[in-house]
């Protein structure tokens with residue numbers, strides 16, 4: 408069994424206990440401690456090993472009896488295993504990053520690679536870039552020789568890795584680079600896993616460039632640590648299953664579809680069944696504006712309503728693991744797509760047009776449901792990852 412834990416200064420947002428529970432039946436604690444306590448805890452016989460995170464990855468090196476070659480080259484340890492009285496240090500972020508590249512078919516060999524940021528995560532990324540034979544490595548940082556004011560010197564970069572927190576929750580929706588400036592870009596990688604897709608990753612995806620966010624790296628580094636803890640080999644299928652499970656737990660479920668199709672109705676049921684929080688965008692709008700939806704349409708017009716809807720969507724979709732029922736017209740604004748997509752699986756609720764409830768729905772009062780459906784069906788199709796047939800009547 409064994410007893411393990413994560414050492415760090417602020418751990419309230421760590422997913423590590425949950426991820427490790429997928430790989431083995433051992434205790435995994437969050438050990439939030441100040442620097443002065445580090446040595447005492449690392450040496451305590453209570454624990455058989457650790458993960459280490461910010462800000463201790465560098466300082467624990469001196470507490471290890473042996474340090475692996477990748478951890479030495481990076482200058483950081485994120486895993487410690489106690490064996491025969493010796494503390495052995497490794498850097499499994501290195502393996503997690505390699506796994507993420509492989510899983511997304513992103514090759515660095517012979518490529519001009521750019522890494523954004525020059526902190527600890529950047530050091531790991533640079534080591535992998537060197538080891539995998541990048542032809543050139545450019546490190547961009549705010550105060551470095553290569554910085555955000557002279558990015559044009561490297562518009563020929565083929566791979567970009569974001570190793571900064573820019574774009575991370577709660578500051579979603581910003582990116583340090585404009586992917587359109589990089590005509591040779593063949594891979595975009597973000598170490599950020601919340602949101603699941605940062606603006607950088609969404610922009611690259613829109614351009615058809617292979618792109619991936621950091622969740623697979625987070626899970627794969629945990630898997631490699633778990634192998635070291637348990638002395639067992641975990642195969643790729645098990646890692647992929649864990650990535651899928653963790654992603655499913657973290658992603659929101661966003662319901663779209665025709666007015667009156669049952670988004671609110673089904674959303675509540677899904678949330679109840681999966682023990683998730685349920686949020687109805689229309690309810691939030693009513694609360695924010697202090698009047699009903701038909702009243703907003705009547706007194707302020709549709710444009711005003713759509714602006715409020717986009718703002719409410721922007722805030723709501725930053726959340727993780729919740730069920731969100733949208734209004735039927737959410738697909739009318741193109742910009743809403745990336746807001747919804749950054750952290751969600753989008754589900755189209757389908758119900759036969761003759762069964763749709765039109766009461767209290769301003770758009771359905773002015774146009775026939777057939778007309779509305781014709782105008783929107785391609786959008787519902789394009790936005791959604793899945794659909795649910797909601798033609799079975801529940802009481």
Ligand SMILES: Nc1ncnc2c1ncn2[C@@H]1O[C@H](COP(=O)(O)OP(=O)(O)OP(=O)(O)O)[C@@H](O)[C@H]1O
Pocket residue numbers: 664665666667668669670671672673689732733734735764768797798799800801802
């Ligand atoms: N499968 C179902 N069985 C029985 N009643 C249903 C079913 N689906 C929806 N309804 C009923 O149809 C009505 C419309 O559903 P709901 O309010 O969930 O639609 P909506 O998609 O959220 O609409 P809007 O776009 O206006 O937000 C509600 O009265 C709901 O109870």
Ligand SMILES: O=C(O)C1=C[C@@H](O)[C@@H](O)[C@H](O)C1
Pocket residue numbers: 413420421422423458459460461485500628629
């Ligand atoms: O936030 C977390 O739980 C972690 C983040 C990374 O530093 C990892 O290296 C560490 O193992 C766990």
Ligand SMILES: [Mg+2]
Pocket residue numbers: 670671672687689732733734
């Ligand atoms: Mg609704």
